[in-house]
Amino acid sequence: MPYPSQIDRDTIVAQALTLVEVQGATTLTLGKVAAALGVKAPSLYRYVDSKAALIRAVNEVTLAQLFAELDTATDASADPEAQFLALALAYRRFAHAHPQTYVLAFTTPDERPDENLLVQMVLPIQRIMAQISGDGQSLAALRGALALIHGFVMLELNRQLQRGGDLDLAFAQSVSAYLAGWRVVGSAESEAQPMQMQLNLPL
């Protein structure tokens, strides 16, 4: 039974994603993807423009999955802070469950996914953030929140938090502290303070 292997683009992307998660992104090769599908490497080119395009597709699937998880984690009944923390924890849980593909999606210098996907992903978090901080500040607060969550996860996944201690607790505490801080700033509606500090600095 020679030829008819009958693969399609989605299967290829799914297989590549699995291989990345299992063997790491750096060792991914078109040959391996093809072999896993019972096919030779050049056959993939009928469905995928290049290895770069394949990685881009993998990254888009990863983001879509993360997006779906965040959607699942939203619970409109809870108060905004609890909702936000729930989203942060769901986000981190996803990254822990898919470390290789998460890192790949957010660090591939070129084959970054479509920006619209990122915007979409952030919607649940943004909605909630607008409730916590003042409207004028909500974009800044959102950016900092993403930075904190993404940064924490990246440091963890890159094994740069190796001095023991309870990382779950540190994450929850840091996110809580960040929220508490914006609550203060938001209610005082003083954006003068950070501005001033910025100008006071050396360098």
Next chain:
Amino acid sequence: MPYPSQIDRDTIVAQALTLVEVQGATTLTLGKVAAALGVKAPSLYRYVDSKAALIRAVNEVTLAQLFAELDTATDASADPEAQFLALALAYRRFAHAHPQTYVLAFTTPDERPDENLLVQMVLPIQRIMAQISGDGQSLAALRGALALIHGFVMLELNRQLQRGGDLDLAFAQSVSAYLAGWRVVGSAESEAQPMQMQLNLPL
């Protein structure tokens, strides 16, 4: 004048670093590094074990530079919060000045630099953080601070903060908010709250 080009390891690493910063990390090739030094690729192997080792060396230089900048930015006379913000701004300024090498140093999945270097880099920030948050929490607070700063910078460098607005301000505000939040948590010395929230969540 044939052979004696006389290169050495430091020169090679410096040249590689320059090429990364100018042309990007993905297009770095041993051939280019060698050519820039008036030499052929195999000659590099007398000084460097492999391309991976070269990248590791580049990453260590990058971290050492960042470390030095942070040291310069510390001003013991200022109050802890101003000091911290100064460090955060210096950190971000470095990342903006060396985007390619910064990203490379923190995202190369394998050729990550020696962990001791990371610990060293963090010392100035850690010293100050211990003054701001309670001692018991200082490690957690430090981790969150690094996450926020590193995460913000990574999102910027990966062009994932594209919706306009004043990024300088957002950064300063977010760092300030984070600090303010820990001041609250620290003074209330209640670590029960985030703990509890963590357990209250859906999922």
Next chain:
DNA sequence: TCTTCATGACTAATAATATTAGTTTTCATT
């Protein structure tokens, strides 16, 4: 001065991959 030898560069060769070009198999449709 001549020889020798280590150093440091070189050329040539190998292996792994991505990618392209051209060929063959299969199978549905005439």
Next chain:
DNA sequence: AATGAAAACTAATATTATTAGTCATGAAGA
């Protein structure tokens, strides 16, 4: 049964990293 498109294949090319073995240089000792 013949044909033609679809989908796989094999063969070939280009780029790199890496290794093996060769040659030039200049200092140290005869």
